[in-house]
Amino acid sequence: MRFQLTDDQRALRDGVRQLLARRFDAQALRAAVAAPGLDRALWRELGEAGFFALRLPEADGGAGAGLPEAVLAFEEAGRALLPGPLVATHLAAGTVPGAATGEAVVTAVDGGLVEWPAESDIVLGDASGAVPLRSVDPLTPLHRVPEGAGSRAPDPVAVLLTAAEQLGTAARVCELAVQHARAREQFGQPVGAFQAIKHLCAQMLVRAETAQAAVYAAAITADPVDIAAARLLADEAAVRGTRDCLQVHGGMGFTWEAEVHLHLKRTWVRAQRGGGTTESEELLAADLLA
CATH class of the missing domain: 1.20.140.10 (Butyryl-CoA Dehydrogenase, subunit A, domain 3)
Known part of the structure; x- marks a missing residue:
């Protein structure tokens, strides 16, 4: 099996890297650490760039790309330490209004934890009674939900x-x-x-x-x-x-x-x-x- 990227895949990877280098560079990273919180303007810009709608069909306003392309985009997000519930919002594109365009921030209950509930517009699963936790990562707020709430097999x-x-x-x-x-x-x-x-x-x-x-x-x-x-x-x-x-x-x-x-x-x-x-x-x- 060969893993040589196509020209389109290289362009996608380079485009995401350039976007994040421009909008979330080392200075912006430090500012986010000093004053934690989701940059909604950046979130919408990611939506406009197609980050969340990458795998949606073109007929639904997406890019019509596949899982390999999504992996390349998320690899770049990991390199840049981009904060926010990226995975949950990406998965909600096409089902939650505003998720694909970055107008909505979607989080999901994952086991007993949920990221970013205070900042999000929609929390998937039953997150009632969520209790804030002190997160080891200053860029990832965490809350604990009651035992059994929202539990499901991982996607x-x-x-x-x-x-x-x-x-x-x-x-x-x-x-x-x-x-x-x-x-x-x-x-x-x-x-x-x-x-x-x-x-x-x-x-x-x-x-x-x-x-x-x-x-x-x-x-x-x-x-x-x-x-x-x-x-x-x-x-x-x-x-x-x-x-x-x-x-x-x-x-x-x-x-x-x-x-x-x-x-x-x-x-x-x-x-x-x-x-x-x-x-x-x-x-x-x-x-x-x-």
């Missing part, structure tokens, strides 16, 4: 798009680690010249490349078992990659000036969404036993 597409976001983070922190290893000097030479740093960067790249192959393959097959495997690999690449990136940065990686700690916190939150480690492992085990 395979939601699982895959979360894996795509994790993949974007895995690729980004690998880049950050390499950039720092080249620029930071100790004992008269770049720290990247030391074997321990080389090994960390190499391991990050291998995990990211492996996860990318799995996520892209699952986007083509749309098989729940393939998606479960992709999610496990993407979660591992993101969580371990951000930890290794922290090691490369040393003590600086824990400071507010560094981007990497924000990626680490976001990977932790994403890893708790439906279809995470336990659920994906159970699905793979059941398939093997069958």
Whole structure:
């Protein structure tokens, strides 16, 4: 199976990256951390660009694209640490008025947690009695819902798009680690010249490349078992990659000036969404036993 992107897919990926670089750059990221809240103007701009309506048929006002294209878009969102309930709103396009255009912000109850309920126009599932939680990620407000409220099997597409976001983070922190290893000097030479740093960067790249192959393959097959495997690999690449990136940065990686700690916190939150480690492992085990 080949994973060479088509010209249209490259154009889509580059277009999303350029949009986010223009509208949610490092300065905007810092501003969002200092004053958390959803940028509704950016949300509508994403809608105008077709981010949420990407998989809707053209007759319904969408782009008529498929799951592989959605994966590319969400991978870029993961790279940029774009906040907000992107997956839930994307899945609601075509069924919830305003979701496709970015006029509505849609969240979903995921297990016992729901993201962004205070900011959202619509919360899917029974979120009555939601209690605010202190989130490890300053850009992702979390609320806990009563036990059993809104519980449902995770949507395979939601699982895959979360894996795509994790993949974007895995690729980004690998880049950050390499950039720092080249620029930071100790004992008269770049720290990247030391074997321990080389090994960390190499391991990050291998995990990211492996996860990318799995996520892209699952986007083509749309098989729940393939998606479960992709999610496990993407979660591992993101969580371990951000930890290794922290090691490369040393003590600086824990400071507010560094981007990497924000990626680490976001990977932790994403890893708790439906279809995470336990659920994906159970699905793979059941398939093997069958």
